[in-house]
Amino acid sequence: MDRAVCIHGHFYQPPRENPWIGEVEVQRSAAPYHDWNERVTAECYEPNTAARLLDPDGLIAEVMNTYSRISFTAAPTLLAWLEQHRPSVYTAIVEADRESRKCYAGHGSAIACCYNHIIMPLATREEKRVQVVWGVRDFRARFGREPEGIWLPETAVDLESLDLAAEAGIRFTILAPHQAAKVRRIGTEAWTDVSGGRVETRMPYLCRLPSGRSIAVFFYDGGIAHDIAFGDLLNDGRRFAGRLLDAFSSGRDRPELVHIATDAETYGHHKKFGDMALACCLRTIERSRDTSLTVYGEYLAAHPPTHEVIVRERTSWSCVHGVERWLQACGCHSGTHPGxxxxxxxxxxxxxxxxxxxxxxxxxxxxxxxxxxxxxxxxxxxxxxxxxxxxxxxxxxxxxxxxxxxxxxxxxxxxxxxxxxxxxxxxxxxxxxxxxxxxxxxxxxxxxxxxxxxxxxxxxxxxxxxxxxxxxxxxxxxxxxxxxxxxxxxxxxxxxxAFDPARIGSGAALYALFDLEPPAVASGMYAVDGDWRYRSDAGGRRRILGTVRVRSRATGEEALFDAVALFSGMDQVAVGVREPGGEEALRAVWEGVMGADPAGAVSASFARVYTAPDLSNEERWAIARRIAPGIGRAICAVYRDASPLLSVLEDLGIPETGGTALLREHASSERLRSLIETGCPDPDGFQALVRGLGAPDLVSLGEAASRRIEASARAAAARPGDPVPLEEIVRMVGCAKGAGLPLTLWEGQNLCIEMRNNYALMQERAGRGEGDAQRWTEAFRRAATCLGVRVA
Structure with a gap:
């Protein structure tokens, strides 16, 4: 390990949950995703669990879980969200740390992080201690081991924070080069001024702390990190690797570590296909003859510091003024609004x-x-x-x-x-x-x-x-x-x-009306038990009435309410809660709710009433998603009723109105969707229907086709030797591409890659003349080509 490279990714998302209910609410700016956590996961965190490595023909040769090769921050607020909402991504990240220990002499790729990205020099001592302890315990619970390193949020540093980290068993942290003040060889007296980013970054340093403890510090290469984050270095993974390999000194007489640290969202979210560039870079370095990949824990164990450092306290990597960015108008900003x-x-x-x-x-x-x-x-x-x-x-x-x-x-x-x-x-x-x-x-x-x-x-x-x-x-x-x-x-x-128990109880009634789980329950922050004794969907109106018990798991606060919810449309909503009134009172309310003026009955009987304008964006989003499919079904029903008339208009050459044309378009789109959901058994009929359509809903149909292709790939993986699901993939991809439907083939490609081992076995059987194996291998080759995967 005389020449080693370490790439550190700071994977982090801030807490976005509504503090009263513990769930992230819909964020319009993240559309078409529900929120920014979902969007960044789709663009970065998930792609890095299986980053594509392409062959010269542009086919996927292999996939790499980049988390297992790099060093990365295990930020608690992000991992908590992933564990609940994207468990497959969470599991892949945790598994990557286990895999990395096999590569790096028992040292894992993950490092801890202060719990919620607080600027440590601005926190009280007690807060700093809790931030470190919570970060360490969160790490231990997730990764099943003690962390060796810790990420200081924004790399904002002071000696007290470092001391508390060392006290918790942390061996190292990572800082920007301008955060070093002076260095000297251990055992000597004279210090060398390295302020202004002049520190030698290719070695670890020992930082002595006031308590007598010490911690190692790695100062990353600022120039390369800058060009990754703000330049075009991720346009080419091989050039990225070349830049790292060129950073070693030409006449070195000691081991050297070239290492960088950036926001890891750069690899796919900030820079599209950055995950692929990272994977290509890692694979290129792995194949290098005289350079190895490493993580900080492994390198530190093999090469303890020979020099010590004095760090510049109250400095950070993202504010040239220290930590003033989090205190006042120091001049640092995002660059989006310079004025x-x-x-x-x-x-x-x-x-x-x-x-x-x-x-x-x-x-x-x-x-x-x-x-x-x-x-x-x-x-x-x-x-x-x-x-x-x-x-x-x-x-x-x-x-x-x-x-x-x-x-x-x-x-x-x-x-x-x-x-x-x-x-x-x-x-x-x-x-x-x-x-x-x-x-x-x-x-x-x-x-x-x-x-x-x-x-x-x-x-x-x-x-x-x-x-x-x-x-x-x-x-x-x-x-x-x-x-x-x-x-x-x-x-x-x-x-x-802000949500109090009464507001959560009213929301529980509204969600129960649509058989949905309230976000406060999904988060684990609340237990909500509803006894919905009265319910009706008659006359196109939804009504529900009963009692609901709300208990905050986080604080123990508990309350019981009578609750009612009415829904006749997105603009006709009434939800009410009150102190429990008993069975007779509930029955009387129900009679009014089922009468001529249900909303008036709610207003007269309930102390707190919420109507459509009072609903949160999350409540409206959840209800809209639940009832939106019904609109399509209603349009299709209208079309079925009107189809004889439309046939007469067509037969007599009478021009259709705009409304009837839209009906026909929607009905045709629904027929296309139906064909997609059955695996496109008639490709010619599918294409003919597409040609007859004016403006099909390409996005929605593409999503349906992607889901079906993934289902076919899962069926193929579950039934090795059965060619039918593979043939369906070929058929589906052909139909979708012929119709210009946008496809998401991510999971299907991953499953196809996993099936390549089975392909080798089936190929042997086919070579012995087994007809079923020959059909399967041919189907697999065609399916792999359609999915853009190299067969072997």
Missing amino acids: WSQAWREPLREAVVRVRDAIAPRAAEVLATLVRDPAAAREDAVGLVLARWSDEAVTAFFSRHALRDLSPGERRRALGLLEMERQVMLMQTSCGWFFDDITEPGSVQVMRHAGRAMDLARQTLGLDLEAAFIDTLRRARTNDPEYATGANVYEAGVRPR
């Missing part, structure tokens, strides 16, 4: 610091009356989050920490305090200050966490901090003319999205 002012950053920082500093001493005082060791309980509370506040986890937590046998009210208060402190950390997430305006999602998100923290402070401590918080935000002038100040942003973007 905008970032003066809003200072009052936003001041507002959240005031909330933090008002809560911390009171919370510590009250928590000390409930648990034996507040610091230990606070650090152990990450287990509640990892277990999604399950009853078993809560019971075990109190058995370890309770000062005495706590009453239900005391348990609720303790849980509320711990959740409040989690929200206080989340409201300091770096993304809140990184971008160009306080109206942007990152800033709104930290204000939402602040809102939830203040909500819990009111409940658990009797502190009302919101008025002062909003008053401070009035000094945060926005760049968006729609809002004057941060206070207006808070009023518009935070308050309407």
Whole structure:
């Protein structure tokens, strides 16, 4: 390992969940995806689990899980979302770390990360400790081992944070070259000034800490990292590899490590096909004769530091002024709006610091009356989050920490305090200050966490901090003319999205009306039990009435309500909740709901009523997706009823109106969809129908075709030796391409690659004259070609 290369990817997404319900709500800017987590996963995180390596003919020769070859940040907020919403991607990432240990002498590719990307030098000592401990415990729970390294958010560094990391068993971290101040060979006295990015990056350094502990620091190659993030280096994976290999010194007399660190979203999200360029680069280096791939833990074990370093405290990789980007208008911005002012950053920082500093001493005082060791309980509370506040986890937590046998009210208060402190950390997430305006999602998100923290402070401590918080935000002038100040942003973007138990109960009734799971339940943050005694879908109106019990798993808060929901259309919604009134009262309400004025009956009987304008975007999105297919069915029914008339018009040569033409187009599209869903048994008929269509819904039909092709590939993989699913793939791809349908072949290609081992066996059988094997091998060759996969 005299010449080694390490590529580090900082895989991270900020917390985007609604703090009151624990789920990410629909984000319009991420369309056509539900939210940005989904979009970046589709463009980056998933492609990197099976990045394509092409042969000279442009066919897929192999796939690579790049996570197993690089070093990467295991960011808790991202992994928690992936585990719940994209478990296959999550599993592939965890498995990649296991695989990497086989390649790198037992050292894994994943490193830990401070829990929620807080700027560590701006945090209190207690917050820093919790950030490190939670990051380490989250890592251990996911990867089944202790982390060797840790990523400091934005590489923002100070000695106290490094000391706490070393105390937790962390051996190394990664910094930008300009974060080094002085270096010297271990055992010598004279220091060399390397400020301004002049540090030698091809070796690790020892950083001695005030406690007597130490930690190793790797300073990445800034020039190459810059050209990956902002240049065109990812246009060609071989050129990318060449740039890394050329970075070794020509007359070296010691081992050298060329290494880089970038936001890993560059590999596919920021740079399309960046995942393929990364895979090509890695494969090229693997085939190099005198250079090996490595990860930091392996390199550090083989080559302990020979030099030590003094780091420049309160510096970061994304602010040339230190950490001022998260404090004030230092001049750093995204570049999207160069003329905008970032003066809003200072009052936003001041507002959240005031909330933090008002809560911390009171919370510590009250928590000390409930648990034996507040610091230990606070650090152990990450287990509640990892277990999604399950009853078993809560019971075990109190058995370890309770000062005495706590009453239900005391348990609720303790849980509320711990959740409040989690929200206080989340409201300091770096993304809140990184971008160009306080109206942007990152800033709104930290204000939402602040809102939830203040909500819990009111409940658990009797502190009302919101008025002062909003008053401070009035000094945060926005760049968006729609809002004057941060206070207006808070009023518009935070308050309407706050959920109390009654609002969650009303939402539960609405979701039950469509047999959907409420997001608050899906997140694990709430248990919701509905007893829906009355229900009707008569007359095109949906109605539901009953009782619903809402319990916050995170805080223990619990409430019971009568709840009702009516739906006659997206603009005709009424949802109500009230204190339970008993069976007779419910029956009386139901009689009114089934009467001539159901909405009036709801308004007269329920204390809190929500109508269509009160619904959240997430509620509207969920309902719209559920009922949208019914529109197509209704149009087809109209077409069936009108088809005799349309035949007469066609026979007599009477021109169709625009409405009848649209009916015919939609019905033809539905016939195409039906053929797709049965595997296109008649390709000629399919193409004839396509030619007769004016403007089919290509995107929707392409999605249907992609799903069918994937299903055929799964059937082929499950039934080795059966050529029928492979023949269907050929037929389906031919029909789809002939119709110009956009296809997503990702999973089908992956399955095809897995089947290549079976192809070798079947080829042997075919060579012995077995007819079934000959048919299968021919079908596989044709299917692989259609999917763009090299056969062998």
